[in-house]
Amino acid sequence: MRIRVVLPPHLRKLAQVGAELELEVDAPITQRSILDALEARYPMLRGTIREHGTQKRRPFLRFFACNQDFSLEPPDTPLPTAVASAEEPFLIVGAIAGG
Amino acid sequence: MSGVRVLVGTRKGAFILTSDGKRKQWNVTGPHFGGWEIYHLKGSPVDPNRLYASQSSGWFGQLIQRSNDGGETWQPMGNTFSYAGVPGTHQWYDGTPHPWEFKRVWHLEPSLTDPETVYAGVEDAAIFRSTDGGTNWEELPGLREHGSGPHWQPGAGGMCLHTILIDPSDHQRMFIAISAAGAFRTDDGCRSWKPINRGLRSETMPDPAAEVGHCVHRIAMHPSRPGVLFMQKHWDVMRSDDAGDSWQEVSGNLPTDFGFVIDVHAHEPETIYVVPIKSDSEHYPPDGRLRVYRSKTGGNEWEPLTNGLPQRDCYVNVLRDAMAVDSLDSCGVYFGTTGGQVYGSNDAGESWAPIVRDLPAVLSVEVQTLP
Numbered sequence: 001m002r003i004r005v006v007l008p009p010h011l012r013k014l015a016q017v018g019a020e021l022e023l024e025v026d027a028p029i030t031q032r033s034i035l036d037a038l039e040a041r042y043p044m045l046r047g048t049i050r051e052h053g054t055q056k057r058r059p060f061l062r063f064f065a066c067n068q069d070f071s072l073e074p075p076d077t078p079l080p081t082a083v084a085s086a087e088e089p090f091l092i093v094g095a096i097a098g099g
Numbered sequence: 100m101s102g103v104r105v106l107v108g109t110r111k112g113a114f115i116l117t118s119d120g121k122r123k124q125w126n127v128t129g130p131h132f133g134g135w136e137i138y139h140l141k142g143s144p145v146d147p148n149r150l151y152a153s154q155s156s157g158w159f160g161q162l163i164q165r166s167n168d169g170g171e172t173w174q175p176m177g178n179t180f181s182y183a184g185v186p187g188t189h190q191w192y193d194g195t196p197h198p199w200e201f202k203r204v205w206h207l208e209p210s211l212t213d214p215e216t217v218y219a220g221v222e223d224a225a226i227f228r229s230t231d232g233g234t235n236w237e238e239l240p241g242l243r244e245h246g247s248g249p250h251w252q253p254g255a256g257g258m259c260l261h262t263i264l265i266d267p268s269d270h271q272r273m274f275i276a277i278s279a280a281g282a283f284r285t286d287d288g289c290r291s292w293k294p295i296n297r298g299l300r301s302e303t304m305p306d307p308a309a310e311v312g313h314c315v316h317r318i319a320m321h322p323s324r325p326g327v328l329f330m331q332k333h334w335d336v337m338r339s340d341d342a343g344d345s346w347q348e349v350s351g352n353l354p355t356d357f358g359f360v361i362d363v364h365a366h367e368p369e370t371i372y373v374v375p376i377k378s379d380s381e382h383y384p385p386d387g388r389l390r391v392y393r394s395k396t397g398g399n400e401w402e403p404l405t406n407g408l409p410q411r412d413c414y415v416n417v418l419r420d421a422m423a424v425d426s427l428d429s430c431g432v433y434f435g436t437t438g439g440q441v442y443g444s445n446d447a448g449e450s451w452a453p454i455v456r457d458l459p460a461v462l463s464v465e466v467q468t469l470p
Binding site for chain 1 (some may be wrong): 180181
């Protein structure tokens with residue numbers, strides 16, 4: 001199924017995509033299935049959202065959807081149906097910090 | 100007419116400065132990778148249009164970029180830097196064991212013979228190699244697995260492998276330096292390494308003859324004389340005439356015993372350059388005067404070079420990878436500051452002029468002399 005993903009600006013530039021991208025993802029729609037599909041389509045993003053090897057979320061990034069923070073949820077937890085139906089995007093958000 | 104290309108890594112992107120052989124008029128492009136830290140970028144000596152760049156961020160981790168057209172376009176390459184085996188621990192600042200963790204690539208050193216081969220010096224300290232143009236990276240674990248590894252400790256900037264020198268006369272021989280473990284040499288193509296720190300003096304170290312633990316900031320060599328090494332360390336400027344087996348202090352009349360950069364004139368192997376910095380905590384030029392010091396005698400006797408450099412109210416730093424020379428005649432010397440200036444001299448340091456004044460803090464400067 002086709003879902004919507006929003007990347008932080010630096011990663012948009014790296015992947016050469018716009019503010020929002022569409023991605024074909026096999027069900028079930030979870031953090032892991034989305035990120036697996038995202039990295040397969042845009043290999044330059046590997047290691048920038050999840051660490052190589054451990055596949056842990058990088059500490060200054062968080063995952064949101066439907067006004068909820070899913071960052072601390074297990075990566076195989078199903079995301080809301082509104083994400084699976086592309087009514088709502090899956091948001092990958094960088095921490096706002098100075099420097 | 101020949102020219103130069105100056106590759107500048109900064110806290111917020113990379114910049115490329117180009118000029119003809121006169122080195123008076125400059126063209127500036129960038130920022131490339133705007134907003135990312137570019138610790139280092141360097142070109143292949145075999146193919147000057149092949150460039151490698153280390154791009155990193157606290158948010159998104161490490162990337163490696165490659166250009167095949169002298170920096171006009173770039174492609175992200177492989178960014179998996181996995182230590183071989185179980186990496187174990189080194190010492191933390193307080194002396195407790197701390198697990199080895201990859202943080203970033205500090206330095207990229209392309210092979211002298213093959214544009215597809217490039218070495219990476221990383222934090223936490225290790226050396227990696229790619230033989231396919233940066234697509235895949237493999238640790239050369241003989242260094243990290245040297246028996247002294249568990250005793251290595253980070254310097255203030257982290258436990259970084261920041262210097263890689265390849266002996267042009269024997270490619271099996273390489274020199275590296277780690278803050279704050281010291282300098283090491285391999286004579287067998289990175290399979291085994293030997294600490295080369297005899298003669299270094301580091302204040303407050305309980306054992307002045309310790310094999311490792313010295314805060315080496317930078318090593319330089321002249322390609323025609325690879326057995327002679329020059330070192331700027333946390334304390335003192337040092338010289339070795341036996342490929343690092345022993346070191347002698349050559350600080351002479353320098354105004355401080357601290358600094359980061361050191362480099363050698365392209366045509367005069369006994370002419371070396373440093374930028375003295377005040378320490379231990381200030382890390383800016385003494386008296387607010389930015390001075391390059393040059394020795395034409397391989398150390399000990401130094402002269403300040405000030406023409407064109409700010410001689411009042413200057414409180415920038417010049418970081419360890421931020422000086423380079425070109426090989427034109429006369430030799431060009433370049434350095435970048437944490438204030439965002441890149442200064443160049445087209446007459447071996449007699450006079451200086453800013454090429455750019457207002458970049459982000461400069462982390463590294465490399466120069467390519469183009470045909």
